[in-house]
Amino acid sequence: MSGGQQGTELRHSPWLVLATLCLGFFMILLDTTIVNIAIPDMSAALNASLDQILWIVNAYVLVYAVLLITAGRLGDLYGPKQLFIVGLVVFTLASAACGFANSSGQLVAARVVQGVGGALLTPQTLSVITVIFPPEKRGAAFGVWGGVAGVATVTGPTLGGYLVTDWGWEWIFFVNVPVGIVTVVLAAIVMPNLKLNRRHRLDWTGTLLASTGLFLITFGLIEGEPHHWGKVWGPITIPELIGAGVLLMVLFFVHQYVTRKKEPLVPFSIFSDRNFSLMNWVVGAIAFAMLGLFLPLVIYLQSVIGLSALRAGIAVAPLSLLAMVIAPFAGRAADRMGGKWILFTGLTLWSAGMALVVWLARANAGQWTLLPGLLIAGAGLGMTFAPLQTIAMRNIAPPMAGAASGLINTSRQLGGVVGSAAVGALLQARLATELPRAAREEASTLPEQYRQQFVNEFTQANTGSLHVGAGQTGVPLPPGLPEQARQIIAAAAERAFREGFTHAMRLTLILPLAVLAAAALSCLFIRGRGRLSRRERDTAPAAVGG
Template structure:
């Protein structure tokens, strides 16, 4: 478990570590605001789209093998990112970095579902959720240290020793689970999903760049977005078609109420997490003129609270009334972001401390409980597909959060020229997303705790002995 968590931490760390480096990239690479936000979005998009496929590849060739391939690609792309001398080269390298992360992430969930029985899975997911929360929010702190003292390139170079360690531990400690079937691949589904999501994100994020008009020739932004939506609808229809023998996203899985609602909430937390820290990092270095290091320190309390709370929340998530954990979490996140909306200014930024604590606590209460509630009642034959869909939905939310907040920032900046007003407008959008997630959490159906669990708060630590490969 610990070997897998190192690589998992690294992939999620790179979703946020670049945030504090964006102003430095604008200066050093002579890039625009839209260019550097594409540095974030390109990674998230390449991370999100292949997840449905890489989960199936793990089913066919074995999760350990796919995890190793993804890890090597991720480390090589990190080196290319650090050596990039233009925004275009950096964005391209980030795409390959995202593809490596997409190969790794579903395999961590596959190992959890295969190695831990239901009555121990809450503790394992608590650790998994803790790593997810810690990595997602600690990126700005580590990034601030590296950018301040070494330069933005080192936010990518730092992945090299971590990646090598993760690769060594993978082959020494992680069992080689052999797949028991060879699934066919939905090539058309992959093409439709990639094309539809890519067009949608491009249209939303680049809308203001093209003044919501023509992109090339007669093609307009509205047509790009419309085409993306239409292709995604075709993707869903193809997934439900009787002519599709092995869909990436079997629609029957959504008959499970908790799984469907969990994915809605999952998208909303993805939108919120990415949507809050990208504009906040830009704001702190633009308006009060904080250094990258100080920017990271302002957000550090959220990192601490998210990581600590997720451990205990995961252990409580086997209870029948576990839905009240994400409900409380979404409420705390709303309070934190709502308070920040009114506290933003060019004075001392430590006034944001209570907001950061509330936000981090809320995220810790959402991450691992939401995963357990969403997947606990799935039929075992659907666990592989469910893992891929669930991971994809969060990354889909991350992509939408990045694109939507970029659009809002650029629209309000163009209209007012006031960066503080632009960030506040982006935060209002996030409050709406949290409201949707809260409604989904309230609608969860209560499910009896797994057999053998009498007190989930005392669930054992997930560091259980497993058979090692010979």
Template sequence: MTGAAKAGTAKTGAPKLRGNPWAVLATLSLGFFMTLLDMTIVNIAIPDVMRSLHAGLDQVMWMVSGYTLVLAALLVTSARLGDMKGQRTLFAAGTALFTLASAACGLATGPTTLIAARVVQGLGAALLTPQTMALIVATFPAARRGTALGIWGSVAGVATLSGPTLGGLIVSTVGWRWVFFVNIPVGLLVLALTFRWVPDLRTGRAHRLDLTGVLLSGAALTGLTFALMEGDRYSWNPGIWTLAAASLALGALFLRHQARRQDAEPLIPFALFTDRGFTVMTALMGAIGAALIGAVLPLSLFLQQQLGLSAIHAGLALAPSPLVSLLVSPYAGRLSDRIGGRRVLLAGLLSFGTGLTAAILLATPGAHALTLTAPLMLMGLGTGCMIAPLSTEAMRNVPPQLAGAASGVNNTVRQLGSVLGAAATAALMAAGSTPLAGLHLAMALPVVLLAIAAGALVMPSRRHPTHAPTPGNKPETASCYAE
């Protein structure tokens, strides 16, 4: 437990678990898992939602897109708001908003109300997500931070992979509305544990919000995310390309604006990128986010469309991957602390790539679902070894005063990677000469991405010192307090 957390416990006479690092980690991970699961769990419910709400495919797809769009666009801004208002406050507010929006989704009587509720859900997820990493960095001492971030990072992979399994089980048993209703008890539990166990760590300094940066980054990320998600639907017409170009131009303006504000609390401190480890690992987060989406979606479609499995049976067939990942991830985090995260990460890249390559070769019209079990287990082993060290290595040299900004950048890049992976997967599936050929083509993309990631990982690097604090981000030690 950090000094701040200990001080808070002694000061308030709170319960024994208040400020306990592992209790804090469990609470944050549960909230993080809930928001990431909602990115993939709803996909398998789309046919049932269309029938129940008499909605068209375009309308129901916005049930997925609206959530992702708001989440990706607001992560950087939410990270800075956490620095200003307190990470626990933003985490609790995001959890409450997400829970209320989940109830509204489950009660939706038409596609418009469902889409609106999903947008609010995305806002709640955006508020809470970047606070999780920042709170972990503030709560855990350096010696145990690698294991903690490894467990936290593994949640992303498990949530992404387990979505189809849990979604299929829920939709096939109690109906699609419970895909959302299940978040209500979980969200209430997270809220209760947040105020009971998570200390309110803040700094004594006043923070300022860069409103110009917020507007520029929000517009750039919204436009780019929309173009990537909707490009295939609109056949990549000139309007989509114009939107993408305009978004990139706004992104360039945002970076120029940030360069001028490096001594005045920027949204993105450029000091983060002086460490090659943070830069490379953040880029790998985007690539691996794209690879995970690019693997799960085609495999799920293959099981249902080519082998004729129901939603629940397809979900169960995919279950070996998240189960193995869940078992491996804690050990991968510990191993990263002992032998170095890069070695564990490289092993994960090779394992996932090998498993996915085997799945491509075995995904034939005469295949049986069980023939994919071994490749899926290899993919799960790879996910557990990839995701766990990523956050550990990315945050290894990041000082606590930059943890909020680093979390915002990490999560934004991962989210954009997932969006780009989904867009590329859809385009490749449509480009195949037959549906099966399209699925094979789409599954080959993650293999290529992982090969590139492995190449970047083994490139020799020069050692960099840990970050010196930037003028706008001075060290904050004695001024921390825990409520």
């Protein structure tokens, strides 16, 4: 072997290795979105407020994002096969713990451990693909990998809807256990024990600065609205936490630059490739938009227009199916054409489709009202992930594959956690305005003695006490109401919640749509593919079958 491995021959087809990697990666990425479809059921079953639900969603992605750079380097140090299997075991055990949780606090803790397992596993997938496939076949391999990434992210609501409706919300976690066991066995058998050509060391100072900085930034974004962007720990405020996180990240990059001749976590030479640098921004923007768009949408489908989890999953299934069909073709086309215009077209269609979804959303919509927008978005999404990975990793030498894959996956997950946190915070802020407005309009239909209390309940429910579970109306009804008054008030509360949430959601989703449009425009700056560089030819593995 030359360039990427020493003393290790592939005993199995690289395509079989790729299938094993994709199975584990599919399970990890599925957990970033499958939880969304279960939000209403978890909210009702665990008596969790919207603030607590946001932590259940974000705890996993937060830890995942914080640890990815370090996990990429650990794969270089100890071997990607070892880290892949350890990550799978941790993730599988944590998934079982999630299913057995009986409070929001227990579920958040188990989701944190899930994030550790996911972070250990993910960078190893791109690292192994880059090493075992030669440059002329990497595009197809990244096409499969990218298709899995896209399909996993959008399959979550559909698969989750079936599991939640027929089995209960716990099964969105329990389903990972048999899949995890099968993948561990496959990985132990088929994955090569790769060793890179040079010895690595772990940059502990860089690890501490990056991990702490990313944690403070994302924690501040998630907790900002519940704390009214004020004090959170004694005299310490949310802006101070975010500012401290930004300062630590600046120190991290200064430290990386100063130690660039040693072996920093972020090798600056990688960013000399314009395409890799651009794709780090684009993949973060895509994740920002995807998690930001789906978080309010699944609540809308169930808690506003009244679909079950299964019917809500089926409602978004056309997006997933179309993306699944188109992704492999987009990957092969990227091999021939370079991917620039495929990616630009995909992001443009996805932006237009989701904009149509937002425009079509109404409080009285039906299951298929959003279908035209979802079909356009699905076509665009299928043209996105495979070309993106091909463009990003095309010129990365195998010895840098672990660091590069750690960086691009960090960008993806950091974009996701910032997107989920930012959209969640903006949604809560808009609900604080729209729910009282809708309540005031509905109060005129109530007996006079209940009107002010009715408005007050919606005004006070902007963060901590707002419930968005299936069949809930945002706020609890006061006890001791006469049955006739209870029915009238419950009907008014349902109308107020539906109208208020729909208006808040439509305004909120302008943010992820704007980020997605900016990502599409960024693709115009991608450098087109020329012939393979000498470095690519020299670092290509020599003995790759399949």
